[in-house]
Every structure is written in C-alpha cells, then in structure tokens.
Amino acid sequence: MEEKSNTPPNNTPPKTPAWVKAFFIVIVLLILIVIVAHLMGLRFDHGGVSELFSISMSQLNILYIL
Amino acid sequence: MKLGPNLRKFIRSIHVTVTVSWLGAVAGFLALAIVGLNSQDRQLVSAMYLSMDIITRYVIVPLSLVPLVLTGPLLSLGTPWGLFRHYWIIVKLVINVLSTLILLVHLKPIQHMADIAAAGTISSADRGAQIQLVVAAGAGLLALLAATGIAVYKPRGMTVYGWQKQYGERAGARSDVET
Numbered sequence: 001m002e003e004k005s006n007t008p009p010n011n012t013p014p015k016t017p018a019w020v021k022a023f024f025i026v027i028v029l030l031i032l033i034v035i036v037a038h039l040m041g042l043r044f045d046h047g048g049v050s051e052l053f054s055i056s057m058s059q060l061n062i063l064y065i066l
Numbered sequence: 067m068k069l070g071p072n073l074r075k076f077i078r079s080i081h082v083t084v085t086v087s088w089l090g091a092v093a094g095f096l097a098l099a100i101v102g103l104n105s106q107d108r109q110l111v112s113a114m115y116l117s118m119d120i121i122t123r124y125v126i127v128p129l130s131l132v133p134l135v136l137t138g139p140l141l142s143l144g145t146p147w148g149l150f151r152h153y154w155i156i157v158k159l160v161i162n163v164l165s166t167l168i169l170l171v172h173l174k175p176i177q178h179m180a181d182i183a184a185a186g187t188i189s190s191a192d193r194g195a196q197i198q199l200v201v202a203a204g205a206g207l208l209a210l211l212a213a214t215g216i217a218v219y220k221p222r223g224m225t226v227y228g229w230q231k232q233y234g235e236r237a238g239a240r241s242d243v244e245t
Contacts, residue, residue, distance in 0.1 A: 013230070017223035020153040027160065 069144035077144070081137035085217075088129040089210040095121055096203035102179075103196045112183040118199070119180035122173065130166045138162065151228025154216050161213045165206055172202055 069077065095118055102114035138159070142149040150156060175195050182188050224232070 013226040014224050017153060017221070019221060020157065020223055023157055023160075027164070 067144055069140070074141070074145060077137055077140050081133055081141055084129055084132045084137060085210075085214070088126065088133070089207070089214060091121060091125045091129055092203060092206050092210060095126060096200065096207055099196070099199045099203050103200050108186065108188070111188055112186060115176075115179040115183035115188070119176050122169075122176050126169065127173075130162075130169055134162050134166055148228060148231065150225055151231060152220075153223035153225060154219075154221050156225070158213050158216055161209050161216075165209050165213075168202065168206065172199070175199065 098114045098118050098121070102111050102118070105111050105114070139149065141147070142155055147155060149159070175198060179188075179192065179195055179199065182192065
C-alpha cells in the first residue's frame with residue numbers, strides 16, 4: 001500500500017480553488033451593479049453612502065453605540 | 067502568539083455565540099421589515115420601524131463588530147489557522163467586512179424610518195426605503211448563512227502564503243530533527 005506523504009509532492013504553490021474564484025467574481029459583479037445603478041440615478045442609501053466618506057464617524061452613530 | 071486550549075475554547079464559544087446571534091438578530095430584523103412593508107395598521111408599522119432602529123443600534127451593530135475586531139482576529143491569529151492561510155477564512159472575513167459596511171451604511175435610512183415612524187408620518191413616498199430595508203436584511207441574512215456554512219464545512223484551499231508558511235515550518239522542523 002502506498003504511504004501518504006505529509007509534505008506536498010513538489011514545490012509548486014497550490015492553485016486557487018474554483019469556489020474562491022466564483023465568490024470573488026460574484027462580489028465584484030455585485031459592487032459593479034451597485035455602482036452602475038447609483039450612477040444611473042438609483043439611490044440605495046438615502047444619504048448614507050454619499051455622506052459616508054465625507055462625514056465623521058460619530059455621524060454614523062458608531063461612537064454613540066460604543 | 068498562540069492561545070492555550072482553554073482560552074481558545076472560551077474565545078471560540080464567544081465567537082460562535084456572537085456570530086449566530088448576529089444571524090438571528092438579522093432574521094428578526096427581516097421579519098419586522100416585512101411586517102412594516104406589508105401591514106396596513108399604521109400603529110403597527112410605526113412600532114416595527116422604532117423596534118428595528120433599537121435592534122440595529124443595540125443588538126445588530128455590536129454583534130457585527132465583536133467577531134470582526136475581536137474574536138475573529140484572536141481566533142485566527144492565535145491558532146494555526148491564521149488569517150490569510152486558508153481561503154475559507156479570507157472569504158468569511160470579506161463577508162463580515164462587507165456585511166458590517168452595508169449595515170453601517172443603512173444606519174441612516176433605519177434612523178430616518180424610525181424618526182418618521184415616531185412622528186407618524188410614514189407615507190407612500192417612503193415605500194422605496196421600506197423595500198430597501200427588506201432587501202438589505204434578506205441579503206444580509208443570506209450572506210451570514212453562507213458565512214456560517216463556510217465556517218462549518220471549512221472548504222479546502224490554502225493560499226500561497228499559507229502553503230509557504232506550512233511548507234517552511236515543516237521543512238524547518240525536519241531540518242531540526244535531522245541535525
């Protein structure tokens with residue numbers, strides 16, 4: 001019976017699994033859809049995203065919560 | 067930094083409790099959002115949005131931050147799993163970061179709905195925000211279910227960094243034994 005080795009057979013690094021590639025493709029597509037929809041005038045945030053990068057963290061209520 | 071077995075179990079218990087509680091709280095939020103969207107009873111609708119605001123501030127946001135900034139990094143960096151050695155941990159981290167960001171972005175719409183619910187002035191003009199909260203909560207619930215499934219199944223796949231770390235450590239250990 002062939003004995004299994006604990007070390008990789010050679011020094012080539014492992015390949016990225018297909019499920020990981022699929023996950024990141026879905027995430028990128030979702031982000032693109034949101035950006036395009038936002039550019040087309042659809043608003044998802046009601047003042048949230050547009051202010052997110054211009055206001056202080058306290059206005060996001062984080063300090064209030066903590 | 068390596069955690070001892072008892073401390074590791076303790077932190078893991080907190081991590082599992084908090085993450086599953088987060089999922090449950092989002093499920094509760096979704097139920098309130100659906101009732102708020104569909105009910106014709108104005109008092110009931112107002113109560114839903116006021117409750118959603120409280121649940122978000124005092125339950126969902128704290129529950130989302132604990133695994134992200136405390137128990138998750140402690141468990142991954144304090145154990146051989148590492149933070150960037152396995153793809154499933156990176157994917158969970160991405161899901162957690164995105165879910166928390168989207169949650170923080172929705173604090174304002176939730177607060178807005180609670181304010182107009184308290185004033186009793188919810189109208190058909192707010193329908194978009196009401197639908198948005200249902201969609202966001204549903205998407206959040208799916209993302210958290212996916213993260214829970216990934217944590218349980220731990221799908222195979224080691225990053226190049228993880229492979230180098232493991233291969234290097236084994237090679238180092240072997241050379242120590244040989245010398």
